[in-house]
Amino acid sequence: MSTTAQGAEQELSTDVVVVGAGLAGLWAALSAAQAGVNVMLLTAGSMQAGSSYWAQGGIAAALDDEDSPELHAADTLAAGRLACRRSAVEVLCQEIPESVGQLERLGVRFDRHPDGRLALAREGGHRGRRVAHAGGSATGQELVEALSSHVAGHPRIHVLEHTMVQSLWVHDGRCVGVAARLKRDDCLRVKARATIVATGGAAALWQRTTNPRGATGTGWLLAYAAGAALADLEFVQFHPTALVGQDGSDGFLLTEALRGEGALLLGRGGERFVDELAPRDEVALAIAGELRDHPHAAVVLDLRDVPLQGFPNIAAALAHEGLDPRHDPVPVAPAAHYAMGGIVTDLHARTSVPGLYAVGECACTGLHGANRLASNSLAECLVFGRRAGMAAVCEPAAPASSAAPIRAPWPTLTDATRERLWRHAGVQRDADGLGRLLNDPYPLARLIAASALARCETRGAHQRRDYPDTSPALDFRHFVVAQDSPLRIEAWD
Ligand code: SIN
Numbered sequence: 001m002s003t004t005a006q007g008a009e010q011e012l013s014t015d016v017v018v019v020g021a022g023l024a025g026l027w028a029a030l031s032a033a034q035a036g037v038n039v040m041l042l043t044a045g046s047m048q049a050g051s052s053y054w055a056q057g058g059i060a061a062a063l064d065d066e067d068s069p070e071l072h073a074a075d076t077l078a079a080g081r082l083a084c085r086r087s088a089v090e091v092l093c094q095e096i097p098e099s100v101g102q103l104e105r106l107g108v109r110f111d112r113h114p115d116g117r118l119a120l121a122r123e124g125g126h127r128g129r130r131v132a133h134a135g136g137s138a139t140g141q142e143l144v145e146a147l148s149s150h151v152a153g154h155p156r157i158h159v160l161e162h163t164m165v166q167s168l169w170v171h172d173g174r175c176v177g178v179a180a181r182l183k184r185d186d187c188l189r190v191k192a193r194a195t196i197v198a199t200g201g202a203a204a205l206w207q208r209t210t211n212p213r214g215a216t217g218t219g220w221l222l223a224y225a226a227g228a229a230l231a232d233l234e235f236v237q238f239h240p241t242a243l244v245g246q247d248g249s250d251g252f253l254l255t256e257a258l259r260g261e262g263a264l265l266l267g268r269g270g271e272r273f274v275d276e277l278a279p280r281d282e283v284a285l286a287i288a289g290e291l292r293d294h295p296h297a298a299v300v301l302d303l304r305d306v307p308l309q310g311f312p313n314i315a316a317a318l319a320h321e322g323l324d325p326r327h328d329p330v331p332v333a334p335a336a337h338y339a340m341g342g343i344v345t346d347l348h349a350r351t352s353v354p355g356l357y358a359v360g361e362c363a364c365t366g367l368h369g370a371n372r373l374a375s376n377s378l379a380e381c382l383v384f385g386r387r388a389g390m391a392a393v394c395e396p397a398a399p400a401s402s403a404a405p406i407r408a409p410w411p412t413l414t415d416a417t418r419e420r421l422w423r424h425a426g427v428q429r430d431a432d433g434l435g436r437l438l439n440d441p442y443p444l445a446r447l448i449a450a451s452a453l454a455r456c457e458t459r460g461a462h463q464r465r466d467y468p469d470t471s472p473a474l475d476f477r478h479f480v481v482a483q484d485s486p487l488r489i490e491a492w493d
Helices: 023-034 069-079 086-105 136-153 218-225 280-290 312-320 376-392 415-424 431-437 443-454
Strands: 008-013 016-019 039-042 157-160 164-171 174-181 187-191 194-197 236-243 264-266 299-302 330-339 342-344 356-358 478-482 485-490
Touching: 016 023, 016 174, 023 039, 023 136, 023 157, 023 194, 023 376, 069 086, 086 376, 136 157, 136 312, 136 376, 164 187, 164 194, 164 218, 174 194, 194 218, 194 376, 218 342, 218 356, 218 443, 236 280, 280 330, 356 376, 415 431, 415 443, 431 443, 443 478, 443 485
Parallel strands: 008 187, 016 039, 016 194, 039 157, 194 356
Antiparallel strands: 164 174, 174 187, 236 330, 264 299, 299 330, 478 485
16 A cells, blocks of 8 residues: 555555446456456445435336347337347347346346246337236336345455546556546556446436436546447437426436336327337427427326236335326326447447446447337346456456556536537537537537537437438448547447
8 A cells, every 4th residue: 555645555466346336236246256367346435325226117028938149139120220230239139138137037036927938028129029028117126136135245246436537547558457536545556457437327317317416427438538439429318208397306216117008199289190109219208399389398197097016116216206096197208218329348248448338328339229128128238247257257357567547537517518519409409509618618429519510410309400311321320530630430240
């Protein structure tokens, strides 16, 4: 241990360091540890605080006798609007049924019918019932609690909570670990043969969001500063049915599974205006259209005919808001929900920087294209989390001596930036508004704006007012940004 101006500085070493304790980080950590190496898992908060914990959607997997990975892949590709990387779609749809089996063997109890069959839910864009839940709409909580206890009890995994990673440790172009700050301002470096970033999403960069406040793209900032490429930053999904309510409950997610059980969307005049089970982009755009002249208003989610026993946290949140869904109209409107883009990876979660991996929402395998299919995100955390853990153990050892990590100052995200992103990079956008974001003080706002400006077309989750059509020339093309190089367009196998 050495001492710096800020406090004590400690250096630890391990085989694999995982940053983030959501589903992707937990599963990657367990996979690497089960393969026989030592793992250190760092999380900025406590083990049960991130987006995965709050996830209401389940795990999309072809588990029904009449379903197949091929049909799941076809629905994923259709939702992604000719922008998915087909190889990532195939990997996900083929491997996810086995991941569900692995979770069951670890003690996760998926919801079942009285006769023992899995109780699969229907969500938008799926041709049939394909979504497995555990604890109904509290699936994220069930999964994170179950896996956290396996991680905490694993003899080869060491967990450090309240540990904020400040930068990735890069030596000779290779990632050799992380630099972090602990409580009381003590500094820590962790040296590792592989570093897996699993820091979650970025939708809380937008003012109106379904995400917890911390989902602001920290992994993107870390990876970009380390030289890794980011892609598809312009593809942000807006969930159609987020509660319009008071501060604190505004943006609360009302899961698509409610619509799978018969919830209806009613316009300002009380009439239906969209197929409630169309893919998410279609429903969000239809609502945005309905609210065009009333941007602060809401449409109604009619839950009168939906049995809410399978949605315990929704029943509780609505009661807290003073709403009785058996009688009261529930006001909803779109909110930023999921970043399809992120740190570019291959099919084993490797980024463009040797030794650095990314998995979960912070990563961009190309799986989701321009519009993620509902409940493919927890599935992604499992399939690619496992692949990351397995690949990471094969990395060569980190060099014994390496220059100290650079601790760059962390940029400050303000409410003004969040408001600007909502106003100028929302469901509907144009060059004029996006251009204003190019000078925003927050670096990610500038990168998102540059990518969204370059994509001169309407596709998936967003509608360009100035380019209302989809450009066939941009089918299966990804916009990639990296430090010190101009934005480039790539096609991925
Ligand atoms: C939902 O349940 O509607 C959200 C789940 C997801 O984002 O896939």
